[in-house]
Amino acid sequence: MSKKKNTTVTKISKAAEPVVVNQIVVKAPTRKVYDVGDWRNALRSADSGRVKSLYDLFEDVLIDGVLADAVSKRIDAVLNSELTFLDKDGKEVEEITTIMDTTDWEELLRQIMNERIYGRSGVEFICTPDSFHVEPIPAKHINLRNKCIVINDSDDKGVPYEGDTSLLILGHERSYGLLLKATPFAIYKRGGFGDWSQWIELFGMPQRIGKYNTYDPESRKLLEQALEQAGSASYVVIPREAEVETKEAGKGSGASYNEFRQACNEEMLITILGQTLTTVQGENGARSLGEVHKEVEEGKNRSDMRFVQRVLNNHVLPLLEARGYPVNGGKFIFPKAAEQLTVADIVQLSDIMPIPQSYLHEKYSIPVPENDEPIARRQLAAFEPVDIDGSNGTATVQNIDGGAVPTNSTQARQRAEASFFRRLRDFFVAAPTMMGANSKLPCPTATLSDDTLDNRLIKRVANGDAAYFDAELFKFISNDLLNAIHKVFKRPLKNADYVYDNLDPAFVTAMEQNLFHFSAAKTLAEVQKLNQLYRKSKSFEEFTAEAQKLCGKFNKVWQRTEYETANLTAEATANYQRLKAKSGKFPYWQYVTAGDEKVREEHKKLDGVTLMHNDPLWDKIYPPNGWKCRCHVVPRMKHEVSKEMVNTSKNIVEEYMGSDEWAKIKATHFDRGGSRTDIFHSNNMYIRKFAQMAAKLMSKVTPADWGLNHSYKQLIRNAKEEVKEYKGTPVDFWNKHKVRGKEGEDVLPVTDYNGRTWQMSKDSFDTHTSNKKKKRGFRTKYLDVIEEVFQNPDEVWLNSDASEPDVKDNYLNQYFYIKYYKGVAIVCVAKLQNDRMNFLSWYELYVSDKRKGLLIYRK
Structure with missing residues (x-):
């Protein structure tokens, strides 16, 4: 009791029962086809x-x-705007800050804003x-x-709200x-x-004309x-001797319906x-016009x-004070947001005003270096030239500086001795600060359409987004x-006259993994080359053309x-696997x-070479023997x-x-x-030895770069599905789901979304469901969701796990x-380990580095 007397906040001592909300009879809105x-009519009734x-109609149209x-x-x-409460001394009040960090406070602000949307x-x-x-009161119950x-939405009388300090009612009649x-x-x-869909139904399908013999009425019925059972398209049944002529009143593509839809969207x-351009893109819109529209929207915000600040100070503050909250003399305010500064802005400002280093460390969440700790600097990978087709297809890609990154050179020593702001500028990738609004080039990117991948990529490079x-x-x-190799694996082999069993999933998975690595290396190289072109170009037009x-x-x-x-390599290697399996019949x-004029001279020399299937020479000459090589092996x-x-x-x-x-x-x-399992x-690859350093090169790419929410914590907060916990024992689960493996041992199989079956050994299962080596027994409760995670994942990453004791490389192979x-x-x-599809582990996600590497699937 003494602790209650010493408190600085005097609140009501007994919970206040809701006076109105629990009496309201909530009914579903009227759902019908409105015109x-x-x-x-609803407006006249509301007047x-x-x-x-009227409010039932509002609820229905919000489906749009x-x-x-x-x-x-x-x-x-x-x-999303920052809101704070300051007392009469200009200090924040802990009790008010606490309630402002609740979902009820957010609901209060939402209902205040609803006055502008609904009128009350x-x-x-x-x-x-x-x-x-706080409990919201439906708008149609406010008279x-x-x-x-x-109480009922059709009543004229109810509970008076004037003078009631528990109720906040906003709005004006009519x-x-x-x-x-x-x-x-x-x-x-x-x-x-509706009219558009009717137009498509009438004019989007061809008309069918059926003709029958006049003297055979039975054929007419048939x-x-x-025709009626053949589909919904219109049809005409006429005698064979008759003619039907269709007069078209006019021709059109239905574009007017789309223009009408766009006009309605713009008006809303x-x-x-x-304004419109911050939500939809205009056909002839430009960046400057979009900025004007953004200013209009910010003015309304x-x-x-x-409005919200005045409602809080004039109406909500007295209600809070009546309930004992320490708000006397204070007020709610939306602090004026400071203009966001880029790294380039900070570097320029540092020449005319002192900027504390602590501010920059805090702003960019960069820890202060300790003692002789090495300083991080931008060091891009050295991309080497690759000859694609042996003639003029050379993709020469250099560093962002145009050469090798200096290490033990005068330039390196000069960088080490540079000022803090110079080092800060060096720490950030130079490309974004040299493009877009900060670029030396004017960027009329709106002149490029978004109809092709090339145009979209060029625009992102110019805007600093790539x-x-x-x-x-x-x-x-x-x-x-991937489509190139899947075409091979999902059809019979064209050069074989017999049927084989399905290919080993480990063989297919290894090839897919190789293609993911190749695609990542090519992406890095192409983007790097485009950024080099941008910096060398004298005008945006020149950059676009190049x-x-x-x-x-x-x-x-x-x-x-x-x-x-x-495609050809996949076919050849798949053929190799199948031929090996049938070597007893075809030794x-x-x-x-x-056999055509396109065959290379060096390959003609091998035409007709016949050897035993296990001859070591096949490990050298088995096709393909070059880019686009179409040679093959027959049994x-x-x-x-x-x-x-x-x-x-x-x-x-x-001799060859x-x-x-x-x-x-x-x-x-x-x-x-x-015998190879790579393409x-x-x-x-465009970056030589990419696979060996893939994890390091891809470490800069974040989930946001893939278009995902950067924070996994936010994703689990927004998730609706509850995890289904397993209530049994690990032994029961193992005995129920185990199968006999190829080598005779028991394994736990699980099939993923792509039809791949991974397997876990008994020893590994016991390790992950007990506390023998590490405290992992708690993972037993997640056994029932393993299959769901594999078959219906939200994300699948090809990554490496540096926390594993046997992982000491930069391969992306997990x-x-x-x-x-x-x-x-x-x-x-x-x-994939030694041609085995191994299911290694399952656990709760606690760190963000698991969402790195290559995103190969997303829901």
Whole structure:
């Protein structure tokens, strides 16, 4: 009791029971097909004091996504703004700061903003000594004419709200908010979509004409029945001797319906937000025009914040003070936001005013170096030239400085002795600060359309949004190359006359992993080259012209070569796997070219070479033997081959291996035989040895660069699905799900979204469900969600796990399946090891570095 007497906040000692909210009879709004006549009738009814029909109509039109998003955008601008309470001495009050950090306070601000959207709003304050709670009052239950809260939405009388210190009611009679003005356009748009769909149904499908014999009426019935069952397109049934002529009143593409839809959207956006370009893109819009529209929207946001601030100070403060909160003499304010400074701005300002280093460390969350700790600086990877097709297809990519990164040089020592601000500028990647608004070039990027990948990529580079990596480009390259090998694995092999079993999933997965690495290296190289072009260009037009040439080489010419090489290599290696499996029936293999004028001279020399299937020479000459090589191997039975054929073939191959032609094949790394499980050799990638340093090169790419929420904590807060905990024992789970593996041991299988089956050994399962080596017994409760994480993940990353004791390299060769549940994220880890599909582990996600590497799947 003494502690209560010493408190500085005097609140009511007994929980206040809700006076109004628990009496209101909440009914579902009327759902029907509305037209503009209904809107006008509802408005007349509201002017007479009966607002139910109008607010039911508002609830129905908010189904429109554009209108709902505009309303949400207007409200969120206030909710996302910084709001604080200062007492009479200008200091924050802890008790008020605490309630302002609750969802109820957010609901209070939302209801205050609803006065502008609906024309009226209200809340009931339900406070206890230990909590702050508000309950919203539906707008259609607020009768401003009679100044009461009606129990049923169709009543005229109810509970008076004047003088009640628990109720906050906002609004003016005959004021129905912004939704009143936007509703007719939502209704017009809904009707326009109906007319558009009808137009498509009538004119989007061809008319069918069926003709029957006049003297055979039975055939007419059968013809009518067949046409009716053949689909919904219109049809005409006429005698064979008759003619039908269709007169078209006019021709059109239905574009007017789309223009009508866009006009309705624009009117709704202008009504709610005052502009359009911050939500939709105009056909002829420009960046400067978009900035003007943004200023208009920000002007409305400032008006909303002033309105909310006045309501809080004039109406909410007295209610809080009556409940014992220490608000006397204080006020709520929206602090004026300071203009955001870029790194370049800070560097320039440092020449004219002192800037504390502590401010910069705090602003960018950069820790202060300790003692002789090395200072981080920008050191980009050295991209080396790659010869794509052996002639003029050379992708020469350099560092961002145009040469090798200096290490033990005068330049390096000068950097080490530079000022703090020089080092700060060096720490950040230079490309973004040299582009877009801060660039030496004017950037009229709106002159480029968004209809092609090349144009979108060029615009992102010019705007500084693709300074190091580009997710869309990676997706295009990897999907194209994956499609090339999947076409092989999902159809019968064209050069075989027999049927084989399905390919080993480990073999296919290894090839896919190689293509992901190749695609990432190519993406880094192309983006790097585009940024170099931008810095060298004297005008935006020059940059655009050169960039389109470069993209044409990377994304068309070379991509086509790489696609065909991937397709042919996959076919050859798949054929190798199948031929090995049938070597008992077909002990000999024969090298065969495509047999046309395109065959290279060096490959013609191998045409007809026939050797035993296990001859070591196949590990060298098995095709493909170059970019776009179409040569293949066919099987031969024992009676089809003579000893003389084999001896002659060996002599041909041994002589060939001493030729200049073979030296060229070795130089391009196409001498690896059919047993390989990769498409592109590491030295044939745009960044040589990329796979060995992939984790390091991709460490700069964040989830935000992939278009994902950067914070996994935010994702689990927003998740709706609850995790299903397993209640049994690990032994029961193992006995229920185990299967016999290929080598005779028991394993736990799990199949992922792509049809790949990973397996966990009994020893590994016991380690992860007990506390023998580490405290992992708690993971047992997640056994029931393992299958769901694999089959329905939110994200799948190809990454490396530096925390594992046996991981000491920079390979991206572990698959991280992540699924977000309410309050927790579950990670399942798998890895291809020695041709085995191993399921390694599962655990709760606690650190962000698991979401690094290559994003190969997202829901």
